[in-house]
Amino acid sequence: MVTDANLPAAAPKPPGDAAVRVVNVFKKYGPVKAVDGISFEVARGEVFGLLGPNGAGKTTTVEMLEGLRAPDSGLLEVLGIDVARNPDELKQRVGVTLQTAELYPKLKVVEVLDLFRSFYKRSLPTEQLIDFLDLGERRHAQTRQLSGGQRQRLAVALALVNDPEMIFLDEPTTGLDPAARRSLWDLIQKLQGQGKTILLTTHYMEEAEVLCDRLAILDHGRILALGSVDELVNKRFKDRSVRFDQIAALEDEQLIVLPGVKSIKHDDGVTVLYTHDVAGTIGGLLDATEVLGVEPANLGIRRPTLEDLFLDLTGRALRD
Amino acid sequence: MQALIQLSIANIRSFVRDRAALFWTFAFPLIFVVLFGLIFQGGNTSIKLGWVDLDGTSGPSGSTTLQSAFAAVKGVVITAEDEASAKDQMKTGKLDAIVEVPKGYSAAVTAAGTGATGVAAANVTVFVDPTQATTGGIVQQVVAGVLGAVNLGGRPPIVQAQLATIQTQNLNIISYLVPSILGMALMQLGVFAAIPLVADRQKMILKRLNATPLHRWQLVGSNVVMRLIIGIIQTLIIVAVGTALFGLQMTGSLLLLAGLVVLGGLAFISLGYVIASFAPTEDAANSMTSVVQFPLMFLSGTFFVIDQMPQPLQVVARFLPLTYLSDALRQVMVNGTAFSPLWFCFAVLVGWTAVCFGISARFFKWQ
Structure with missing residues (x-):
C-alpha cells in the first residue's frame, strides 16, 4: 500500500496561504465511516482532484468544505476561513456545483442566473456569464429543455455568479457525452488560466490526468495516495505495460519468464505485462506466439496510467 | 431583501x-x-310571489285588481297567503318575495287618483331578502313594471312600493x-x-x-x-x-x-x-x-x-x-x-x- 508517508512531502508553505486545508477530518453516517481521517492541502491557483470509486468519500469531503455538512472532528479551512465558524463568509466567496445539476425546471436560463446573482453581495453581469459559458442561444429556454451538457454549463455558470476565488465541482462530467465532456474540460482549463483554485471530484482517470495538477486517490474514506499525476504514476510505475488480446493457449508460466516481465494481469480479455524491458518482453512474446502459430492481436505499449495505479492500490478496477 | x-x-x-x-x-x-x-339557482326561472291582501277590495282601484296585474306578469307565480304564513314560507325559501297590500289601500288609491295636492300615494310593501340579490332584483323590476302600468305615468304616482327586508335562514x-x-x-x-x-x-x-x-x-x-x-x-x-x-x-x-x-x-x-x-x-x-x-x-x-x-x-x-x-x-x-x-x-x-x-x-x- 502506498500512503502519504511514502511520497515526498510537498514544500512547506506558510499557514493561510493554502486555498484549502483539511486536517485529520472524520465523518460517520451511522456505522459507516464515510471519511476516515483525511488531511490534504490545495495551493491557490491549483486544480486539485479527488479521485475514487462511488462511495469513496469524495462527495462527503467536498460537501464538508462547502459548509453543507459538519465533520465529526477535524479542521476544514477554505481561503483562510474556518468553515465551521464562518459559513456565511465562505459561501460569499466560493462557487459550487453539486452532482445533480437540475435546477428550477420551469425557469429560464437568464432568470436562474439573475436569481442566483441576487444572493450575493458581489456578482458578475448575467451577459458575461452567458457569453463565458456559451449559453447565448439558450438564454430564454427553460432549464428543463436544456441538454445534459448545457445544463452542466449552466450549473458551472451558477458557480461563477459571485466571481469566486475557489470553485468546487462535484463530478462535473458524469453522464455527459464525450463532446460535452471535452468542452467542460476546456472551460475548467480556462478558469484555471484566470487564476481560480478548483477542487473537483471525478471517477474518470482520464479526466484527472488531463485536468489536475495534483490529486488525492480516495477509497473507503481514506487517502491512498497524494501527489501530482506524474509523481504518483512514475513513483509507482517506472515500468511500462505491454498489452495484447488474451491468447488462451498462452500460459501465465510462459509469460512470467519472458525478459523483463515483473507481473501479469488479465483484465476484460486483455493481458497486461508490466515490464522494465519493453524490447526484451515483446521479442520474447513474439517468439512464444510463433511457436503456437498465432500472432498477438492489438499489441501495444503503454505508459502506466492512474487506472493502473488504482488497480494496483486497491486491487479493483475503477469503473463508472 | x-x-x-x-x-x-x-x-x-x-x-x-x-x-x-x-x-x-x-x-x-x-x-x-x-x-x-x-x-341551486338554475331551473328556478319563475318568481314565487306571496300575496298578502289586508285590504280585500275590488273594483278599478281595489287590491284584487292590483293582484291580477301582478299575476299577468310572465314568470311570476302568485299565491295568496295570510301575513304570518307568507313570512314563514319566505324564511324557508318557499317564496322568493312578498307583496303586502295594507288596509285602506283602495281608499288611498281613490284619494290619490283625484290628483289633489297634499294627498299621499297609496303604499304597498315588498319584502325581499337582501342576500338574494338576483331574485331581489327581479322582484323589484316586476314591481316597478306593474306599478308603472297602474300609475299610467301619472304624477304624482298613485301607488308606491316600500321595500322591506326579511333575512332568510342560510337558504x-x-x-x-x-x-x-x-x-x-x-x-x-x-x-x-x-x-x-x-x-x-x-x-x-x-x-x-x-x-x-x-x-x-x-x-x-x-x-x-x-x-x-x-x-x-x-x-x-x-x-x-x-x-x-x-x-x-x-x-x-x-x-x-x-x-x-x-x-x-x-x-x-x-x-x-x-x-x-x-x-x-x-x-x-x-x-x-x-x-x-x-x-x-x-x-x-x-x-x-x-x-x-x-x-x-x-x-x-x-x-x-x-x-x-x-x-x-x-x-x-x-x-x-x-x-x-x-x-x-x-x-x-x-x-x-x-x-x-x-x-x-x-x-x-x-x-
Whole structure:
C-alpha cells in the first residue's frame, strides 16, 4: 500500500496561504465511516482532484468544505476561513456545483442566473456569464429543455455568479457525452488560466490526468495516495505495460519468464505485462506466439496510467 | 431583501408555468362555484310571489285588481297567503318575495287618483331578502313594471312600493358555498405547498441553495409570500365570480376578510410544511396531501352543514381548522360579522399555525 508517508512531502508553505486545508477530518453516517481521517492541502491557483470509486468519500469531503455538512472532528479551512465558524463568509466567496445539476425546471436560463446573482453581495453581469459559458442561444429556454451538457454549463455558470476565488465541482462530467465532456474540460482549463483554485471530484482517470495538477486517490474514506499525476504514476510505475488480446493457449508460466516481465494481469480479455524491458518482453512474446502459430492481436505499449495505479492500490478496477 | 423578492418572483414564475398547479388553484374552486351555482339557482326561472291582501277590495282601484296585474306578469307565480304564513314560507325559501297590500289601500288609491295636492300615494310593501340579490332584483323590476302600468305615468304616482327586508335562514346556498369554497381553495393552496418543497429537496435544489449565502428564513419566507399572494388573487376571483354570476352579496369588512385569508393561508401552509417534514419523496408528499385534504374538504362544513352530520363526525369537525376558517369566512362575507365574535376562530387558526410551524422547524430536513 502506498500512503502519504511514502511520497515526498510537498514544500512547506506558510499557514493561510493554502486555498484549502483539511486536517485529520472524520465523518460517520451511522456505522459507516464515510471519511476516515483525511488531511490534504490545495495551493491557490491549483486544480486539485479527488479521485475514487462511488462511495469513496469524495462527495462527503467536498460537501464538508462547502459548509453543507459538519465533520465529526477535524479542521476544514477554505481561503483562510474556518468553515465551521464562518459559513456565511465562505459561501460569499466560493462557487459550487453539486452532482445533480437540475435546477428550477420551469425557469429560464437568464432568470436562474439573475436569481442566483441576487444572493450575493458581489456578482458578475448575467451577459458575461452567458457569453463565458456559451449559453447565448439558450438564454430564454427553460432549464428543463436544456441538454445534459448545457445544463452542466449552466450549473458551472451558477458557480461563477459571485466571481469566486475557489470553485468546487462535484463530478462535473458524469453522464455527459464525450463532446460535452471535452468542452467542460476546456472551460475548467480556462478558469484555471484566470487564476481560480478548483477542487473537483471525478471517477474518470482520464479526466484527472488531463485536468489536475495534483490529486488525492480516495477509497473507503481514506487517502491512498497524494501527489501530482506524474509523481504518483512514475513513483509507482517506472515500468511500462505491454498489452495484447488474451491468447488462451498462452500460459501465465510462459509469460512470467519472458525478459523483463515483473507481473501479469488479465483484465476484460486483455493481458497486461508490466515490464522494465519493453524490447526484451515483446521479442520474447513474439517468439512464444510463433511457436503456437498465432500472432498477438492489438499489441501495444503503454505508459502506466492512474487506472493502473488504482488497480494496483486497491486491487479493483475503477469503473463508472 | 433583494434575494427574498427575487426568490418569491422565481417561485411565482415556476407556479404560473405549472399548468396542473394553475388548474387546481384557480379553475378547480371556480368549477365548484359555477357548478353549485347552476345546480341551486338554475331551473328556478319563475318568481314565487306571496300575496298578502289586508285590504280585500275590488273594483278599478281595489287590491284584487292590483293582484291580477301582478299575476299577468310572465314568470311570476302568485299565491295568496295570510301575513304570518307568507313570512314563514319566505324564511324557508318557499317564496322568493312578498307583496303586502295594507288596509285602506283602495281608499288611498281613490284619494290619490283625484290628483289633489297634499294627498299621499297609496303604499304597498315588498319584502325581499337582501342576500338574494338576483331574485331581489327581479322582484323589484316586476314591481316597478306593474306599478308603472297602474300609475299610467301619472304624477304624482298613485301607488308606491316600500321595500322591506326579511333575512332568510342560510337558504341562499351560494352565500353559504362561496365562502366555503374559498376556505377549501385556501386549504388546498397551503397543503399543496408540501409538494414543490419536497420535490426541490429531492432534486437537491434546497441543497444547492444552501451552498449560497441565502438564509433559510428567506427561502421559507419567499414560499409563504408567493402562496399568500396567490391566495389573495384566488379570493378576488372567487368573490368576483360569485358576485357577478350568482348574486353573492359581500357585506363584511374587506380588511377582516383579507386578514382571514392571510391567516387561513398561513395555517394551511404550515400544515403543508408538516407534511413536507415527514414525506421522504414527492410521491409520498402527493399521497399525504390527499390523505389530509379530503377529510378537511368533506368534514369541515364545506359542502354539508355540520349540524346536519352524524354526531361522531360533528366531533371530528370541531377539531379541524378548516371548520373555523370557513365559518369565519361565511360570517364575515355574508353576515358582515365584526372581529369580536370571531376571536375564537382567529385564535384556533393562530394556534394551529404556531404548532405546525413548530413541528416543521423541528423535523424538516433540508437535504
